[in-house]
Amino acid sequence: MNIEDFDFDLPEELIAQTPLKERTASRLLVFNRQTKQTEHRHFSDIKDYLKKGDCLVLNDTRVLPARLYGIKQDTGAKIEVLLLHQEEQDTWEVLTKPARKVKLGTELIFGDGKLKATCKGMKEHGGRVMEFSYDGIFYEVLDELGEMPLPPYIKEQLPEKERYQTVYAKEEGSAAAPTAGLHFTNELLAEINEMGVTIAFITLHVGLGTFRPVSVDDIDEHKMHSEFYHMSQETADTLNQVKADGGRIISVGTTSTRTLETIARDNDTFVESSGWTDIFIYPPYEFKAIDGLITNFHLPKSTLIMLVSALADRDSMLKAYNEAVKEKYRFFSFGDAMLIL
Template sequence: MQIEDFDFHLPEELIAQTPLKDRTSSRLCVLDKQTSEITHRHFKDITTYLQAGDCLVLNDTKVLPARLYGVKSDTGAKIEVLLLHQQEEDTWEVLVKPAKKVKIGTEVVFGNGELKATCIDLKDHGGRIMTFSYTGIFYEILDQLGEMPLPPYIKEQLPEQDRYQTVYAKEKGSAAAPTAGLHFTDKLLADIEAMGVNIVFVTLHVGLGTFRPVSVDSIEDHDMHSEFYSMSEVAAEKLNEAKATGRRIISVGTTSTRTLETVVRDHDKFVATSGWTDIFIYPPYEFRAIDGLITNFHLPKSTLIMMISALAGKEAILHAYNEAVKEKYRFFSFGDAMLIL
């Protein structure tokens, strides 16, 4: 299958630059994966499509304020460092700019010197392994000095850092938000739970590979990025019970979906486990874990639009996307949502 098969025309003005004040006021495009019928609603109407006994699966990862600005200790040259993932307690894989100025042994100083990093290894494409030194608690220092690493297509400054965080974010480790969850409020989740819907949490730390374009013509040749995931015993029990009783499992976001499908692929059922997944879902694919999906609108030719095409069919997805463009839906991280059932 070719990458061009997943292209569509997206006017730049439809890329949402700022979040809506009310999370639940975003629009909701509902796509019936059996009939390809499209219904236009608002996200607060999501309860209309949920039933008692459903499992709604949320990714509780928390975005780190992972972008740091510092200077080289020897020359004072400005260096930008973006934390990707933690390898050991104080050792991280990072991206640096400009990469040519950061070699093995280079020390970068942040703030007034309360945080320092030394490069200990070189990776491809501006990647580095750096060891951090500090006095105090690392994450508290990061909260003071770091900035939210907004996606490259967002040019506006974010006035409130928490707006790029789900209300249920808990497990620190992501370089980007699981954006389908940004539409939920505490009240909406309470209303959903009161309906008898089981809310289940899994964790997948979103990496910047999410935004990496597919650079091959044939999608079968694409190397998928790896992301760390975990599933608890409690989550596994609830999900297995839903499967056993014929209840629906509806994942919130492609990251939750990657976690669920990885676990079932590897174990034939849901189990308490953790690890790294590089699962790449594209048509044709038989979903074994989920029955429905809540997601945002994705980039043309991205691995994310390939995943949802596997769930609802490429023609139905591209038709829905063209309809969303015509109806001026807002796209990407701060944009509107789609429900596929």
């Protein structure tokens, strides 16, 4: 298939720049895969589409405040550092800007010396390997000095860091939030659980590659970035029981979906599992794990619009997206939500 097959007209003003004050106040477009019909609701109405025996699968990754601003110790030149992933205890693969100023042995200082870093290696793609030194606990220092690495489409500053975290975020490691989960509150999750809907958790640490545009015309040639995932034995047992009892597995977000589909693809069932996935889901794709999806609205020509087009069908999904544009739904990370059942 061609990348142009997943294009649609998205006015820039519909890309949400700030989150709503109330998490559940976002709008909800419901798409029925059997009837091809849409409904326009609010996210707090999600309970109307869930039933006893279903299982919601949430990604409990926690976003690191991974953007740091420091200076070179020798010249005082300003350097921006973005943490990508931890290689060893205090050693991280990072992106630096301007990269040309960071060479082997370069020493950086952050926060008047609360955090220091030395360049220990160079990556082929232009990244660097930095070893950090500090007093205390690294994540506490990072929380004090770092900023949230918001997507490049968001130009506004985020006044409250926790608004870019889900209320159930626990496992440190993401470069971006699993944004479909931002609509949930603890109260809403409790109400859903009281209905007899099981809540299960997996972890996938979202990488910055999720924001990279597809650079090939033929999407068969696109190579996905790899991201680390983990499923516990408890979650695997829960999901297998839900399937055995005839319940539905509703994935919250494309990150949860990619994790579930990776494990089901590799094992024909759900098992305790950890590893790296580069699964690329696009039409035609036969889903093995999920029965429904809660997701935000994605950008034209993105791998995420391809994923939802595989779950429904491309023509119906583009029609629904054009309807969302007409109705002025808010798009992307801080935008409104869609339920596909």
